[in-house]
Amino acid sequence: MATDHGRKAAPGVLQPGPRWTGVAGSGGAPAAQSDQPLGTLVPDERFTGGFSAVPGQWIHGEGIRITALGLPPQPAAGDAINYFKEAVFYLEGNSVTVTEWSVNPTPVRLYDGTMVPQGSIGFSVEIGAGEGAVTAGDAILYCFLRGEHGLERRIDIPLVINVDRKLDAQRRVCYVDPDGSDDADGSRTAPWRTLHHALGGKGVGDGGKLILQKAGRYVEDVNVSRTPTMNNRRAIEVVAAEGLRADQVIITRTARRLPEPRWVIQARVVHFIGITVDLGKIMLLWGPADRAIGFLGCRLVDPRGPEGDRDENGIAMGYNLAKGTPAQQDTLATGLPYNFGGFYLAECLFVNFTTEGARLYRNVAAYQATDSFAGGPGYDDVVVDGYHVTMPKQGVTRLHLRPFLEVASAARGPNGTTVLTLADAADLSEQRRGGDLRIRFLSGALAAEEEMQVLSVEPAERRIVVGGDIVRRVAAGDRVRGYAVWHADFCQQQGVQRPDQRGLRNITIFRYRASSPTSQLFLTQAPVKLEPGSRISTNGTRFQILSGSGKPNLLLDDDMLRLQAGPQSGEYRVVKSFDRATGTGLLLDAFSADQHDVAVERSKSIVGFVMALSVLRKTGSGWEMGQFQDGHRNFLLTQNTFIGQPNCLTFRNKFPGHGHRNHVQLFNLISKMDADTPQIPDWGLRVQRNHFLRGVPRGRDARVMDGRPGFDANERYQPFRGQLRIGRKPLIPFDSFGNPVDENAPVGAVAA
Incomplete structure (x- = not known):
């Protein structure tokens, strides 16, 4: 690391160093991510984590803190815990080391205009002006997340440093008005009419600011256009004029299809601040493939809710997704597609039938919506940091x-x-x-x-x-x-269907609270078949796969291989490396016995998943259950509450065997845990010190006692008499509301 020239404070103040010229990367390069184990507990796993911030965010004014969230990998074997050691932040030549968890108090504006502390629970650093001659410009913030044992993770995020407001005079400020004209110059007295034009190649320009200058409906009917795109480097901020509430400034369209549902955002990096997007009319946001679109303090709402339109008697019509011609079908507002660029939600209200797709959910409230996000190819590095979902009725x-x-x-x-x-x-x-x-x-x-x-x-x-x-x-x-x-399923691997596609990777979920009739944790592998007739032979961790079709197989690192026959039928192992030309490779762990010409199949695993300080409460009594299907690697659930009836969490066995590797559950309150087999898996799985309300005491140091926890409107429950305590140092020293907890605190996400 470079010499630390910056001021130090708890939780840390960090400034770009004296060599910074205002260009990202000019202040010096941080160290590369280390591949050397710091210990022997989990030497081949990665730290799971990410930033709770919007890429390209403008840092206006003093006191802005950026929080890194994450947890170290935990070993499935033994009783040891890999605690957080430190987070080292590096900003253009300067570094600060933070070793204590904290609650980020930075004020943020919610969708209703109120100001509240950000509340992120993690490791925070305050961003200050550059210490050299240059005090404003583009920068990259890095963070090295480290546990006491295991490898580290290096994460990074681009920022625009404008603490002293020196960039304000350099920015072009333009105006949009429903009564304006796209042939105008975009000034206050001659505003443009559409955001489509203002965000295009002839619009506000790189790093500009667009002000929606009066209350009303901003109609965006141009969805496919030859208007040049804007390959902007700095984020364009789109804000409501001072004094206007988010619900007074509405981006909408005249119809859902014109003739199809996309609203094209022409610019590459755009941050919408304090406005409303009508998802009843704007069904799909689209734009450049590498875009980063942020919504801060916004309302993204579909007035129809989870049941679609209503008839003359007020009875739900339900969405028609498959009957009739495309023009007769309803188009769901998928809005935020996970497979096309990146969307980021901070301090937003989301009212919509489906909520998949965002890469950041920070202090998001979702009503009358499914509580799910569905993963697919490239949907990695997702951070959930305060996501409160309430779904009173099932979607239909x-x-x-x-x-x-x-x-x-x-x-x-x-x-x-x-x-x-x-x-x-x-x-x-x-x-x-x-x-x-x-x-x-x-x-x-x-x-x-x-x-x-x-x-x-x-x-x-x-x-x-x-x-x-x-x-x-x-x-x-x-x-x-x-x-x-x-069903309100959470975190399915939808869209992972081809051999060259990976499963979900590096998913960090803190302070997720969901209450719905079918709320469930539905974490699945994605079966992707090998070539017909494929068979495997192994010698320890070395393996060879022969294809029965004559076409070579394609395997990726972290693919799961599952034996289909023989005494070890049903065993899984993880691919470490593979050479397609020879059909040979290495496994992370050997099967329990060497194999010779045995039928084999493959699935795509979830790799790097942390869920903490969260509450999933199923209010219905249907058969739905949270499901762990067939295998996860480097997986951790800690200090959560899972309430469901008659089922809750189940290790499903739709395919023979389980392929979990370092799947760990610690300090959780769970209604019940089941398995499709008489016993839950015993390889690569650790369930320890969890409280169950009924059923069998799964794992080590467990307790079964029905305490019937009560919940308030914020999903906070009162610990009940006899509830199991953490009993040792917690992984995170706070509950989901920011209250300190210790070894005497009850297991679960929140405490009184």
């Missing part, structure tokens, strides 16, 4: 194109069911998913009843089988609407 999709179906007759079925025969099955598809299906009567004696469970849909016979005997209350001509439940 409609099973048919027409707004309703008509009942022709009803008859009693087997086992106390009712068989509804429809006048016309129309475009119904065969469904036998049981608990996922619902029906609602829109007319007749059952019109005032809630949705009922559908056991099967049989369009060839024009039949829908409903649970319960309702024959006497059904009449010919009754109108019904069929739905499928959209």
Whole structure:
């Protein structure tokens, strides 16, 4: 590291060094990431972590702190804990070492205009002006995260240092107004009309500032255009005029499809501050492939919520995702696609049916929304730092194109069911998913009843089988609407389907609180088949795979190989390296016995996952459960609360065996933990000092006692009498609300 010329304070003040010229990287290069183990607990794993900040963020004024979040890898074998050692921050020639956890008190503006402390729990550094002749410009902040044992992780983030406001005079400031003209010059008296123009090649320019100068609807109907893109280096800030609230300045469109749903953002780096985006009309944000779009203190809302539009009686229509022509289908506001650039949410309100895609969720409140993000190729380095989701009802999709179906007759079925025969099955598809299906009567004696469970849909016979005997209350001509439940799954690896794609990597989740009827932790591998007839032979950690198709296999580091036959059938091991030309490679660990010409398959694993200080509370009583499916590497759950009924967390076994490697769960409060097999996996898994409300005491030092925790509106629970204590130094010395905890604190995410 370079000599530290900067001031030191707790948690640390850091300035660009005297050699900095205002150009990122000019102050000196930080050390490379070390590949040498600092200990022997987990010598081949990485520290999981990242910054709780928006890339390219302008640092205006004093007192701005940037927080790094993360936790060291933990060993599955033994009782030792790899505690955090230090975070070394490096900024253009200067460095500061921080060794104490803290709560970031930097004031931030929420979507409703109120100012609150940022609240990030981690390791923070305060950014000051440069100490040399140059005090403002572009910089790169690095951080080296280190545990007491194991490897380190180097993370970095670009910033614009403007602490002394010297860049203000150099920035171009332009204006946008719903009554303006894109042929104008963008001045206060001659504003532009659209952001599409203002953010394009002829707009505000690199690092400029756009002011939306009056309340109203800013209509962005131009979605595909030949307008030149802006390859800006510094972030453009788009802000509401002083005195305007976020709900008064609305970016919208006149229709969802014009003729398709994209709103194209022409600039590469844009930060929207204190505005509203209408996700009921703007269905998908698009732009340059390497873009970084931030929303700070914004409202991103779809007024329809999780059930879609409503009919004349106020009953949910449900989203039509697959029936009819594209023009007849609903387009969900996926809004933030994970596979195209990067989106960052800080201090935002999100009201939308789906919330996947952002790479940062910091102090985000989401209402009437699914509590999920779904991972795919390239969706790595995600940080969740304060994400509060409330979903009062299940999201639903409609099973048919027409707004309703008509009942022709009803008859009693087997086992106390009712068989509804429809006048016309129309475009119904065969469904036998049981608990996922619902029906609602829109007319007749059952019109005032809630949705009922559908056991099967049989369009060839024009039949829908409903649970319960309702024959006497059904009449010919009754109108019904069929739905499928959209589950609020958290963190699926959607989109990982090809051999050249990796699973999720380096995911850091702190202070995530979700309450919904189906809220669950759904962490899956992604099965991606090898070439047909592939077979493996091993000698210790060395292996060779022969393809039965004659086409060579492609394997990536961290792919999981699963034996399909023989005495060790079901065992997984992780690929360390592979040479496609020879079909040979190395495993991180050897199988329990050498293999010779044995059938094998492959999955894509989640590598580097930390979840801490979080509460997932399932309010419904359906069959849904949190699932650990088939394997995770370098995985840690600590000081969380998982509440669900009748199931909670389950080690699923859809494929034979489990491939966990350093999957560790410490100090959590859990309703219940199950497995598809008689025992939970015993290789690569550590479950220790967790409190279970019912079922079997899983892992070491466990306790089973039903305490029936109560929750308030903020998902804070009161520890109950007899709750298991942490019993040793906690990994994080705070609960999710920033209150200090120690070895006498109860396990789980929050304490009284």
